[in-house]
Amino acid sequence: MIEISPEILAVGFLLAIFFGVLTGYHVALVLIGVGTVFGLFAMGPKVFYLLYFRASSMILNYNMVAIPLFTFMGVMLSRSDIADRLYHALHLLLGRLRGGLALSTVILGTIIAAGLGVVQASVSMLTVVSLGSMVRRGYSKELACGAICAGGTLGILIPPSIMLVVLGMTAAVSIGRLFFGAFIPGFVLSGLYLGYIAVRSWIQPQIAPVAPVEERQVPFTRKMTLLFVSIIPPLAIMLSVLGTIFFGVATVYEAAGVGAAASILITVVYRKFSWNLLKYAMRETLRVTGFVMLITACANATVGVFVYFGGSEAIESLVLALPFGSWGAFAAIMLVTFILGMFMDWISIILIVISILIPIAPQLGFNPTWFALMICVNLQMSFMTPPLAQSIFVCQGSADPELGVTNVDIIKGVIPFILLVMVGLGLFIAFPDLILWLPGKMIG
């Protein structure tokens, strides 16, 4: 066998993946295909055993049980009328405020979209539920679409999120710690979005009119009933799932199982349960689990080859050789992730970038949990950045054509939110404890 330095192999490997996925062939198969070719070169036919073993070990990994369960919970809560009901209740409560509907949209994204792991699912859910009512009440399309894209993208960061489950597996960081690491950043971003909407609609009342008086004249008791009946139960599910993990009462997958059961219960209690909804949610869960796990298993297999020929050490030495010390390396990694995030799904990015780079984090002097979550926050921004922004495409794709929302409206709308994510990133760099404090308080 010819001797080629691991640096060249490693760079060739990553370039092969990069150009392979650009063709548009299934990312999972490009990953494992590149792994096979390089593996055959580095170790001969026994690569098939390595790949098979590493792929099937992912299938039987007990942490992965959380993925179908959280997906199911998210689909049940967002596809029953619970999301509409919650939105309506928030609207009545916040109707007095300028920009109340946009605020409700972000809150809905924060609470309900949490279980939906895929950007497409949470943004399209918010578009369907909220875009029409905002535009019809005279909201500017820019503000409406911006709130939808930002709220929906935020959904994948806020726990319980399947992105964090996959991240934990890839980065070998405790999933529970990641959940709580993402908790405060998620709410900081949510708070920044809400603050921006409130201030902007206070300055420019015409872009976010107050709800008409007849819609607002709801007695106080009715508002309180709505609060308790519509908002508290879904919130309680989310918080109890997280709470049991936080206090070390249950494992992540047990909490996910209870959350999934509670999501069925809540549709029954609200009389929104139907067998069709259940069947839909189960099939959707099977489909999402299928594509998430194919790429996860294939990536895990291919990383085995990468590690075998010394690719990790090679990348490590290349990154450490970057100028401007560890922050220079950090900036380079963030930039690469940001660019990849414009056209790749978070799954591909986490499985490729994080699995290769996370071992370097301690050497650069960064906490792995912080490092991994910074990449997740960064992705929030890249999903909204034109010209290739997944959230924008989905929002436009699922908008009712009658509303006449254009690409330009959405792009103008998301720009302030992108700036807010940058503010968030700055905050988390300046105060790493925003990410690290809560996981440190976990029990068990």
Add this chain to the structure above:
Amino acid sequence: MNKPLMRKILHIIDSVNERIGSISSWLLLALIAVILYEVISRYIFNRPTTWVFNSFRMIDGALIVLGWAYAQRHNSHIRVDIIYTRLSLRKKALIDVIGTGIFFIPLFGAFIRLSASSVWSAYVLYMARHQGSIPTALMYQTIILIGLSLFFLQFVAQFTRDFHILLKGRLP
């Protein structure tokens, strides 16, 4: 092969995977039930079980591998589509034919062989012992083999379609 027969076979593969997907999606309820059982017996009756851990891993494993085939049936495996969506039907088919022909079929063919041989050795081991319940290893391996085969079948169906598009410019 004559056309109606090919169309019929492709249709059968699609509907088999659709049906199996619909049926196996119910495993999710089984998964929830098993976890709830464990949670209740551990936290309420303080009697943790040992069988639950293996059984829910098995159910989840089945959901995952059967999900591969089901996701392929609905063409939802992740692609980076910035260039792909702008291509003509024929060019898309060309990319898929090359990818599937060169990478998928040989590789997953090898995986199915490996999986079948591990099922076989687990089976031989089980028969040699002449006792006890079916070992979990045998069940895991069998589930993986079934899932891989269905997934492979669905891919071959798609491959045939793409090949037809490449030659004739339209679906069979």
